[in-house]
Amino acid sequence: MFVGTWNWISFLLGLLTLFIGISVLTSGDFAGECVHRSPHSDRGGLGVVDGSICGVRVDDAGIRYRGIFKRVSLPWSEVQSISVDCVGGDGLLEAEMPVVKKADGKDLPILILAGYTSGQPRVNGRVRRQASVMQEALRRANRS
The missing domain is CATH 1.20.5 (Single alpha-helices involved in coiled-coils or other helix-helix interfaces)
Incomplete structure (x- = not known):
């Protein structure tokens, strides 16, 4: 998780x-x-x-997102892609978070995994690692 x-x-x-x-x-x-x-x-x-x-569980069945106010369960067949997006502006409070693009074209931002960025380039290593694990699980599910 x-x-x-x-x-x-x-x-x-x-x-x-x-x-x-x-x-x-x-x-x-x-x-x-x-x-x-x-x-x-x-x-x-x-x-x-x-x-x-709260958190995100990734397994062979799909993604289960449990936020503070939102609970979503998506099978891999409903997930088109997973990316990392920036939240905030060019100020001190810029953050990155994984975003799941669903097959219907809507985005599901995974807010509970958001992480602040610092330095140049503005990258949050934890968020990038979590997104890459989710992307790999999506690739495995698409191969099956």
Whole structure:
């Protein structure tokens, strides 16, 4: 399963928020604190779960993308090509991400795998490696 930097950030922030909620719940008088507990522990728990399960799974059947708000399963027969695209401008926050071009002509950007770029040329090695593994799996599926 491929994961991006945002998975780890979401997981760590969720864990921190969950610990804040638990510490508020376990300290002192809970009657007035329950209002504060719920948002922290619920959001924290959601962040821990999302950070753990979001990502992209590539196998012989196809691509399964699990983002924070989107879940897509594509068999190889519905995938035309896989490329790397830039997001952002010429500023500091330029990023690359894999993009799956579907057989119907629509693009599926794999946002959960986006990675920031730096230096010249602006290339994110992790994103390029993940995209090349997906491209190789697509080639193998097309040969079968």
